Every structure is written in structure tokens, then in C-alpha cells.
Amino acid sequence: MSTLITNIRLWDGLAERAMEGAALLIVDERVAWAGARGDAPEAASGAEVVDGDGGTLLPGLIDAHIHLGWGGASARAEETTLRNAAAALATGITAARDLGAPSHAVITAARAIARGEAPGPHLIAAGRPVAMPGGYAPGVAAEADSPEAVRAAVAAQVAAGAGIIKVIASPVPAGPEVRVPRSFGEASLAAAAGAAHAVGLRITAHAHSLDGARDAVAAGFDCIEHGYRLDAATIAEMARRGTWLVPTLVAMEAAQAPQMAPGRPPETAARARERWEAAVEAARQAHRAGVRIAAGTDAITNVPVTAIRREVALLIEAAGMSPVQALRAATSDAAVLLGIAQETGRIHAGLRADLLLLAGDPLDDPAALSEVRGVWRSGERR
Numbered sequence: 001m002s003t004l005i006t007n008i009r010l011w012d013g014l015a016e017r018a019m020e021g022a023a024l025l026i027v028d029e030r031v032a033w034a035g036a037r038g039d040a041p042e043a044a045s046g047a048e049v050v051d052g053d054g055g056t057l058l059p060g061l062i063d064a065h066i067h068l069g070w071g072g073a074s075a076r077a078e079e080t081t082l083r084n085a086a087a088a089l090a091t092g093i094t095a096a097r098d099l100g101a102p103s104h105a106v107i108t109a110a111r112a113i114a115r116g117e118a119p120g121p122h123l124i125a126a127g128r129p130v131a132m133p134g135g136y137a138p139g140v141a142a143e144a145d146s147p148e149a150v151r152a153a154v155a156a157q158v159a160a161g162a163g164i165i166k167v168i169a170s171p172v173p174a175g176p177e178v179r180v181p182r183s184f185g186e187a188s189l190a191a192a193a194g195a196a197h198a199v200g201l202r203i204t205a206h207a208h209s210l211d212g213a214r215d216a217v218a219a220g221f222d223c224i225e226h227g228y229r230l231d232a233a234t235i236a237e238m239a240r241r242g243t244w245l246v247p248t249l250v251a252m253e254a255a256q257a258p259q260m261a262p263g264r265p266p267e268t269a270a271r272a273r274e275r276w277e278a279a280v281e282a283a284r285q286a287h288r289a290g291v292r293i294a295a296g297t298d299a300i301t302n303v304p305v306t307a308i309r310r311e312v313a314l315l316i317e318a319a320g321m322s323p324v325q326a327l328r329a330a331t332s333d334a335a336v337l338l339g340i341a342q343e344t345g346r347i348h349a350g351l352r353a354d355l356l357l358l359a360g361d362p363l364d365d366p367a368a369l370s371e372v373r374g375v376w377r378s379g380e381r382r
């Protein structure tokens, strides 16, 4: 089966500029050719033709921090996950890193999607996050109170089929009466990193506070999620080690928006505002220092799957990236973070045909991400 998408502007996920007057040939699940419209190969002659109508074709988006199984009651968790996955694909997300749910339903759903039984992005799922006792939303995490227990909790996720390990490095107290340290601690974090890396998996840390982020970076984690309180020394260490940052700015922006908590007392609102400003500053400093950044949203904890569009805009407006840098953060760079750059994240002959067709040009205006004309995942149009 082959498809020729013609009459398009083409952005490959890397270049400073899009190519005008382009076309692209899909054969089965891969891109067979992409180039100037007049140069289409012989093989294109029998293909089904899709007129792009002057729109922009780019790699499908990658959300590096998503929770498709969040909040689903266990009996219906897989159904909830698949519904969210279909919505993510419709938004243009063709791959995502799922960073935790109360069960392994996302791993099950990811397999169903990979077998072609349900529509959705390619998913790399963490299973349950690993946290210290009382250090996360009740009932979600696999809890561990020592390096040995941490290794066992990581092994349980690996056995369930996790493709990434997620650790709650700076705890989120499970309730107002719960007292937990500000960091999981270097010994437990090092045990987790060792256990993940030993089986060839990457490991990432939820870190709202500075302590958790600093300790996770020192323990050799591959990535920091949120990183709202990074200081200059931690940022410099991340740049030196090549540690990624997924700043999830859209989640923090939403948390300080008045409509998120109507009637919130002014001092609470002011604290939320201060946290948002700190998050913006941390992302801005990290970008300036050369820390590798990928786009992630924290959907669907308190933002919808469409939030990836706003995250790209915030990486530009708030973190100071150029439009092309922000779009790379949501495509080719995110693919490197997910370890799938040999398969997707760019438009190139031989790579998977994971594609997004927009009416406008997102390099010109990121708002163009909202006008989706078509989404292909592994060569199949949604």
C-alpha cells in the first residue's frame, strides 16, 4: 500500500526552514521518499494521492510526559487509557512517554495499540512510579523505603513490561498530615538508576523541589520532570552530564490559573503564581545553559491531551526557545530522549511514517498546531 502526499510544505523535524513545493511517498508503514514535488520517484505512480492543499507536513508530535491511564478506576483503566490514547493521536501525537498510572493498564493498552487493535500513539510506559512511603498520590506508586526495596520495585515494573522507569524523587505528600523528606535520598535514587540501567532502560525523576532534582542528577538519572526549582549548580551539572529536562510548563501554568481553583484564598493564589514564575525561570536558565529539553505536558492529570500545543508555545514565550527549537523539542529531540530516534521523530526515507498535516505553518506561528488536517501513524491515516 502506498500514499503520495503532495502539494505540501515539508518540515523534517530538524531543518531551520520548511521546504516549499514538496511531496512525500509512504510505502506500507514507512516514508519511502520525500522531496521536491516534481521529483517524485516512479514508485509513486500507483499510489493513492492525498492533496495537502498547501498545508505543512511535519513529524507527528511526541509528548514526553503524559499519563493516559490517570484516574481510571482499575476495572475500566484500560478502556480509559485507550480512549485517551485515541484523543492523543487525533491531536497529532504519534508517540509518547507515559510516566505513571495506578496499574499496569497503560502497558497492556500500549501492546494493543502496537498490535494495531486500537488507535493511539506509540507508547513507552513506566507502569507504576516508584516512591517513598507516603510520597505520592495514594494508591498510585509502588512504595519502597530502602535501596533494596527500590530495586525490587523497579524490577516489578520491568517484569510488567515497562519501557522507562519513573521515580518520585521529590515526594508529593500523600495527604496534609503526611510528613516526608524533601528528597528520596541519593542512596535510593542511585539504587533505582542502577537497576534501570542494568536492564537497558532509562530512568526519569519527578522533581518539583530542588533537593529531589539535585539528588537524581547526582545519582545518574537520564531526565528530570518538571524541575521547577532548579538552581544554577544543578543546571550546570545537567548540561555537563547531558541530563534532559521536561519542564511541563503547561501544567504549572494551568495550576496557577484562577479558573482551576475558583474561590482560592489570595495567599494560595499568590503561592501558585510564585511557583509558576519559578518554573519559567528554571526552564529559561536551563535552556540558556544548553540543557537538552523535550516537550511534555503532564496530561491528563490537570490538562487535556491537546496541551502539547500550548507547551510548544510556552517553550517559546516563557522558556525563550526559538520556534524551530520548540518544535524539535516536540519531535526530533523528544525522539532522542525516548530512545526511538532511529525509528521516528523526523521525516526521512526509511523512518516510520508518523506524520502530522497542518493547515498552516507552525514555524511561523505555533497556533497552527491546532488546525489538524491529517495524522498518520506507521503509515496509516487515523
Ligand SMILES: [Zn+2]
Residues within 6 Å of the ligand: 065, 067, 099, 298, 301
Ligand atoms: Zn506527571
